Amino acid sequence: MSKLANFREIGRKIVCVGRNYSEHAAELNNPVPTKPILFLKPTSSYVAEGSPIKIPKDCTDLNHEVELGIVIGSRASCISVEEASQAIGGYALGLDMTARDWQNEAKKKGHPWSIAKGFDTSCPISAFVEKDKIKNPNELDIWLTVNGEKRQSGNTRDMIFSVEYLISYISQFFTLEPGDLLLTGTPSGVSRVQPGDVLKAGLGDVVSMQFKVEA
Ligand SMILES: O=C([O-])CC(=O)C(=O)O
Numbered sequence: 001m002s003k004l005a006n007f008r009e010i011g012r013k014i015v016c017v018g019r020n021y022s023e024h025a026a027e028l029n030n031p032v033p034t035k036p037i038l039f040l041k042p043t044s045s046y047v048a049e050g051s052p053i054k055i056p057k058d059c060t061d062l063n064h065e066v067e068l069g070i071v072i073g074s075r076a077s078c079i080s081v082e083e084a085s086q087a088i089g090g091y092a093l094g095l096d097m098t099a100r101d102w103q104n105e106a107k108k109k110g111h112p113w114s115i116a117k118g119f120d121t122s123c124p125i126s127a128f129v130e131k132d133k134i135k136n137p138n139e140l141d142i143w144l145t146v147n148g149e150k151r152q153s154g155n156t157r158d159m160i161f162s163v164e165y166l167i168s169y170i171s172q173f174f175t176l177e178p179g180d181l182l183l184t185g186t187p188s189g190v191s192r193v194q195p196g197d198v199l200k201a202g203l204g205d206v207v208s209m210q211f212k213v214e215a
């Protein structure tokens, strides 16, 4: 078994991309970016299947964002787009849980989004997916249901910036290290979750996962 199966323990950062699907940028009245928008989540935000997503105290608008995750397999600093696929060690399916009320307030004030995006349980994550299970990460169906009702349904071909472009771009600023996770942004259909909701999500026919939401 690959040592990357343990990426939640060995990885030291989660790098997230914002507004990488134009329909999602539009649904939140945000402009479509001309270069990737990056933010970080602490690795303490991971939650694995079997444990619940907890709505933080005083958050009134917790949203789901289903995203393709790239698990880094080898150290990458200032690499080119052509070299980028060599840095991919595997994949995971992730949820970028977002306290939208807190994010909107921070955006208005020009403050960072760290709490809105990085609170405990804000990164529900699947098991590790071996690299050879996915031929082309830029051509994958990605979906999420809430209590059996379809909310998000997209394909990674609609990403504004490809997986390889993102890895290269991020590596110009942050050295990527084995076990680090890159979350590639969410397609449209984000919505509020409530205590008791059951979220199911899937990536192509390679992985699916389920999480319960608690107050
Ligand atoms: O909060 C946002 O909408 C930005 C983001 O994470 C995404 O587009 O996936």
Ligand SMILES: [Mg+2]
Pocket (backbone or CB within 6 Å): 016, 017, 018, 065, 067, 096, 185, 186
């Ligand atoms: Mg996101």
